[in-house]
Amino acid sequence: MKRKPSLVLLVGIMILTLVGCSNNPKKTNETGQTQITVDSIKKQEAEKRTFIDSAGREVLVPNQIKKIAPSGPLAQIVLYTSSPNLLVGLASPFSTEAKEYIDKKYQDLPEFGQFYGKNASLNMEALSAAEPDVIIDIGEAKKTVKEDMDKLQDQIDIPTIFIEANLKNMPETYKKLGELLGNTKETEKLAEYCQNVLTQADNVRSSLKESEQKSIYYASGNAGLNTNAEGSFHAQVIDEIGAKNAATGVDSVSKGGGTVISMEQLVQWQPDYILAESKDVYEQIKTDESWQELTAVKEGHVYQVPTVPYNFMGSPPSVNRIIGIQWLGQLVYPDHYKLSSEEAIKEFYTLFYHIEPTAAQMKEILTNAG
Structure with missing residues (x-):
């Protein structure tokens, strides 16, 4: 004759089950698909901050930016001078003459093409595959810069930032970049030199x-x-x-x-x-x-x-x-x-x-x- 489980044992199993479910950041719906809980979403949002770029756009970016991608050659030069270790790709390859002055590990980065200019040929798939935390455009403020940045951001679903740069405001460019990347110590040196x-x-x-x-x-x-x-x-x-x-x-x-x-x-x-x-x-x-x-x-x-x-x-x-x-x-x-x-x-x-x-x-x- 089989013995029935005691009431105390059943209550214990129920408590353990409930505790296990409450510690799981995800839940499963009726079809077995995993759903992100409200707490998980809040945690992800807490790991981000709002950055106001040079076009006045409010862009949600990670608190700690570890990977960046340039939108074109001008951005590539500035990003290489300030944060080469964060680059996940290039807008254009280094020239044969330039390679002698550039560390080989950066020469071997994948190429994405550029967003602007007569040679515009941005490879969205390659850019997405590199999974940058942000895409950074640096240069003159075109009349359509807000619309252009919003369009690129919507297309690729990666935060896209514009930082204005011309000869006279290079110090401010580096300061703004330092604010974005959290690298003010290095960018301040470059800003001071330019100034x-x-x-x-x-x-x-x-x-x-x-x-x-x-x-x-x-x-x-x-x-x-x-x-x-x-x-x-x-x-x-x-x-x-x-x-x-x-x-x-x-x-x-x-x-x-x-x-x-x-x-x-x-x-x-x-x-x-x-x-x-x-x-x-x-x-x-x-x-x-x-x-x-x-x-x-x-x-x-x-x-x-x-x-x-x-x-x-x-x-x-x-x-x-x-x-x-x-x-x-x-x-x-x-x-x-x-x-x-x-x-x-x-x-x-x-x-x-x-x-x-x-x-x-x-x-x-x-x-x-x-």
Whole structure:
């Protein structure tokens, strides 16, 4: 004859069952599917905070951000300088020349493409697979920036942040980025460096008499007759050091390729200095007969812009222009800037690119650069 379980035993089993259920953050519905409880949702929400980006958008982000993805090349440079260990991918690959200055572990990151620009080709699947905590867009504030960021965030279901960046507000850019990433110690160093460079440039610019201002022509394109004219976003380094952009009276094109001019116009402008975008352009200017009519060529005031790992004048126009200010300022106004270009480059590369250039690298960086 089987004995029935006692009442005390049954009550004990019921209590244990109830305790077990109350400790489980999930519950199962009638079909056997797991449902997240209210407590679990509240816990997830408690692990997030609201961040107000440069477009005024309130975005819910994790309290601790461990993985980030850039939306394009400008964002990639800034994020690499401030938080390379958090990058889960690249907007664009590093150039062959740049790779010598970039740690290999970052070169091997997956590529997502970019959200903006003529080369816009964002790979949503690759970006989602990398599972970044946030996607960060850094650059000029376009008129549609709010709508663009909201659209991308809705499409990919990952918090998407916009942080404004231009040459004049780079210190604020790094401070805002530090606020987002919780990395204020490192970003404050970068912000302070940028502020010191910009303050010096402001002081020099305000102290120059009009008669002291030099004119500069930036030669780009295959023939050196493309230029970033006065008013161009890509020519701000010239303005910042207190020089005049020789390319005046022509439409400024916002793109890096710039405005096409004629040799006749250039001869009329007679710039004091000519900056060559590349070695090929530099050699053409120095050897082609048509360029010899220019006073700058006759006087040897032709220089090749340093381009590794990024162009000092701004291709792309990001924080690389900060070292451009120091290099060009010292080249054109040595009595005002009073600095060593080599020392400035070493300091900048160590702080921003996380590498101290060797003697051979310094020689490469400053080839034909004065």
